[in-house]
Amino acid sequence: MVQELLDYKSIWKRVYVQLEEVFGKATYKSWLLHLTFKEVVGSRLVLVVPTRFIRDWIINNYAQQILKLCQSYSSSILAIDVVVDNKIKNLDDSVNSKKDIKKSNYKNFNSAPLDPRFTFNNFVVGKPNELAYAASRRVADADKVTFNPLFLYGGVGLGKTHLMHSIAWHIKDKHPDRHVIYLSAEKFMYQFIRALRYRDTVTFKEKFRSVDVLMIDDVQFISGKDSTQEEFFHTFNALVDQNRQVIVSADKSPSDLEGLEERMRSRLGWGLVADIHPTTYELRLGILQAKVEKLDLGVPINVLEFLAHKITSNVRELEGALNRIVAHATLVGRNITVESTQEVLKDLLRANDRQVTIEEIQKKVAEHYNIRFADMHSTRRTRTVARPRQIAMFLSKKLTPQSLPEIGRKFGGKDHTTIIHAVKKIESLYISDKSVTEDIDLLQRMLQS
Ligand code: ADP
Ligand code: MG
Numbered sequence: 001m002v003q004e005l006l007d008y009k010s011i012w013k014r015v016y017v018q019l020e021e022v023f024g025k026a027t028y029k030s031w032l033l034h035l036t037f038k039e040v041v042g043s044r045l046v047l048v049v050p051t052r053f054i055r056d057w058i059i060n061n062y063a064q065q066i067l068k069l070c071q072s073y074s075s076s077i078l079a080i081d082v083v084v085d086n087k088i089k090n091l092d093d094s095v096n097s098k099k100d101i102k103k104s105n106y107k108n109f110n111s112a113p114l115d116p117r118f119t120f121n122n123f124v125v126g127k128p129n130e131l132a133y134a135a136s137r138r139v140a141d142a143d144k145v146t147f148n149p150l151f152l153y154g155g156v157g158l159g160k161t162h163l164m165h166s167i168a169w170h171i172k173d174k175h176p177d178r179h180v181i182y183l184s185a186e187k188f189m190y191q192f193i194r195a196l197r198y199r200d201t202v203t204f205k206e207k208f209r210s211v212d213v214l215m216i217d218d219v220q221f222i223s224g225k226d227s228t229q230e231e232f233f234h235t236f237n238a239l240v241d242q243n244r245q246v247i248v249s250a251d252k253s254p255s256d257l258e259g260l261e262e263r264m265r266s267r268l269g270w271g272l273v274a275d276i277h278p279t280t281y282e283l284r285l286g287i288l289q290a291k292v293e294k295l296d297l298g299v300p301i302n303v304l305e306f307l308a309h310k311i312t313s314n315v316r317e318l319e320g321a322l323n324r325i326v327a328h329a330t331l332v333g334r335n336i337t338v339e340s341t342q343e344v345l346k347d348l349l350r351a352n353d354r355q356v357t358i359e360e361i362q363k364k365v366a367e368h369y370n371i372r373f374a375d376m377h378s379t380r381r382t383r384t385v386a387r388p389r390q391i392a393m394f395l396s397k398k399l400t401p402q403s404l405p406e407i408g409r410k411f412g413g414k415d416h417t418t419i420i421h422a423v424k425k426i427e428s429l430y431i432s433d434k435s436v437t438e439d440i441d442l443l444q445r446m447l448q449s
Helices: 002-023 025-032 052-061 063-071 086-095 098-103 127-141 160-174 185-197 201-208 227-241 262-268 281-295 301-310 315-332 338-344 346-353 358-369 383-399 404-410 416-432 434-448
Strands: 036-041 044-049 079-084 150-154 180-184 213-217 245-250 272-276
Touching: 002 025, 002 036, 002 044, 002 063, 025 052, 025 201, 044 052, 052 063, 052 079, 052 201, 063 079, 127 150, 127 160, 127 272, 127 281, 150 160, 160 180, 160 213, 160 245, 180 185, 185 201, 185 213, 185 227, 201 227, 213 227, 227 245, 227 262, 281 301, 281 315, 301 315, 301 338, 301 346, 315 338, 315 346, 338 346, 358 383, 358 404, 358 434, 383 404, 383 416, 383 434, 404 416, 416 434
Parallel strands: 044 079, 150 245, 150 272, 180 213, 213 245
Antiparallel strands: 036 044
16 A cells, blocks of 8 residues: 555656646646645545635546546556645645735736715615615625625616725725725626636636625626636635625616526525616705705706706716706806706707606506506406507507516516517507507607607
8 A cells, every 4th residue: 555655656746747748837837736646545546736726627627637647657547536635725825825915916806996986975865776775785884794695786877886886985994904896797707708818717716716895797798608607606606605795786687687597697686686776856856966065066956856857867867967067057157047958958858858667658558548557557358458458568668678577567567478478469460450550659659759
């Protein structure tokens, strides 16, 4: 046994010195450098590495070839095992401790810059965002991880990024030693692909997995069944397993995210899922007032009310509109009035005028066919009720940007297939049935006027 062990050990020494030549310098440095001999178990050669990630990668990519190299010295070696040794890990850590990594070479793994305006202080809370706000505050304040991940979702320009930055600022403020990374999903992908290109995935993994709080914004961009998604999934799991806070945002709920693997989707929904609804008039007015007050812009209240009434799309556009009228007034040196606002924002107001909501469609269609509004949400199948409801579904698909599941929900929790069926049905009736054509054209004109 001792004899055999010595044999295997010296075989390993010979194999080890060839690794750099066989696999190339980059692979050797990234993955194989730390491989060391541990023991022999039966006819298996057991090697050790410092971390799980290196182990997995070696097993998946190089173990077969390493085995062949060993077998060229002794055919009695039947397998190679790669195990993680914590002692080595500790050794490794003391050389390259978390603090050192933080200080020295985070260069490519830095958090994206945080917008100094995006703080909790500057966030106006209203009905549509109160849940998302409360959840964000809780996560930012918590000393223990409670919801993991926090999943924030909502349409464009409704404050997802603002909330994420607020959490980051808050944590950095309270715990300067905590390592917080905020990245857009695109940046995350970019960095991963870069690491692949430079064969530096070990550093990528280790660095991401050493963060205390990881925030990935707009994960809908991590779609498609590729290695990035896989990597995101592993990073995500590793962090959640280690009880590190993960915060994710997207434009849809986890279950509605397309192009994501099922296991990923379900895993994203494990923590707390908080949605941000489209803004209400009150919230829009509140946001405008807060901004005007803070920057001392001197915009009359009736102008703010006008804007809050007219610009309903999202907060980003609302802010843009305010900036434009303020800039215009400064340039031409005239007071801001509702009339001047109408003039300056002509194009924007027209675009916002066309925004129709599902509720408006349901109301108009119910009125037109003289049925109850409640029937839009019911499951009654009587033709007199079912047909108008299908028309309302069709118009919702056509005139609003809502997704099929979202439309289904607004019609009393119907499945998206019901909506597809309705849309197809009405499309064909629109062609074949003149009265349907006329009704729909009329309704559409009324809704868009
Ligand atoms: P999202 O990431 O959801 O697309 P952002 O967080 O970028 O949206 O928000 C768009 C703009 O609207 C930002 O300038 C943000 O500060 C502002 N905003 C959104 N919601 C609020 C709010 N509740 N209070 C104050 N500002 C808001
Ligand atoms: Mg955003």
